[in-house]
Amino acid sequence: MAWIVAVVLFAEAFGVALLNWIMANVVDGQNMSLAGLDPDAMVMSSKVGAVVFGLYFALCALVALLVALRNRPPAGLGRILLISVAVVHGLLAAVAWALIGRPQFAFMIVMLALIVLLLMSYDDHPEPAAAAGPGDTDGPGDTEASDEPKDAPEAAEAPLTPPPAPTTP
Numbered sequence: 001m002a003w004i005v006a007v008v009l010f011a012e013a014f015g016v017a018l019l020n021w022i023m024a025n026v027v028d029g030q031n032m033s034l035a036g037l038d039p040d041a042m043v044m045s046s047k048v049g050a051v052v053f054g055l056y057f058a059l060c061a062l063v064a065l066l067v068a069l070r071n072r073p074p075a076g077l078g079r080i081l082l083i084s085v086a087v088v089h090g091l092l093a094a095v096a097w098a099l100i101g102r103p104q105f106a107f108m109i110v111m112l113a114l115i116v117l118l119l120m121s122y123d124d125h126p127e128p129a130a131a132a133g134p135g136d137t138d139g140p141g142d143t144e145a146s147d148e149p150k151d152a153p154e155a156a157e158a159p160l161t162p163p164p165a166p167t168t169p
Helices: 002-030 039-070 077-100 102-122
Strands: none
Touching: 002 039, 002 102, 039 077, 039 102, 077 102
């Protein structure tokens, strides 16, 4: 699934950048103005938007690609980027429903669902064993008998959820 999200986000990055660049060329060719704005400013802002949004979607696709390659959940900035691109797809879906049509709305909702599924599905995986301390592994140089179980700290035995709160009759 992360592979699909990465490929589609790379395609969206190219598509969004290309669409904004073409719009800038159309405005430039026809010397159009909107509510008295300078046409050159509109052309420049559309080209800057093409680069910025193209790079944004490409960066989000790169995060999804790294999730697919490493088979680990995104963390830190990568997780924030994937959450933000999910929000962007939700907003674009609303705009697509209102202005463009149902097929584009359906595409945006499917992408939103895939990104949310990507974020949710990797949360169940445990952290890699590399996070354990150096004395926690049994290796060839280990002098202790490996038949005896290691003692777990008491904090690990605590329940994950607190007990239910008392209710009044």
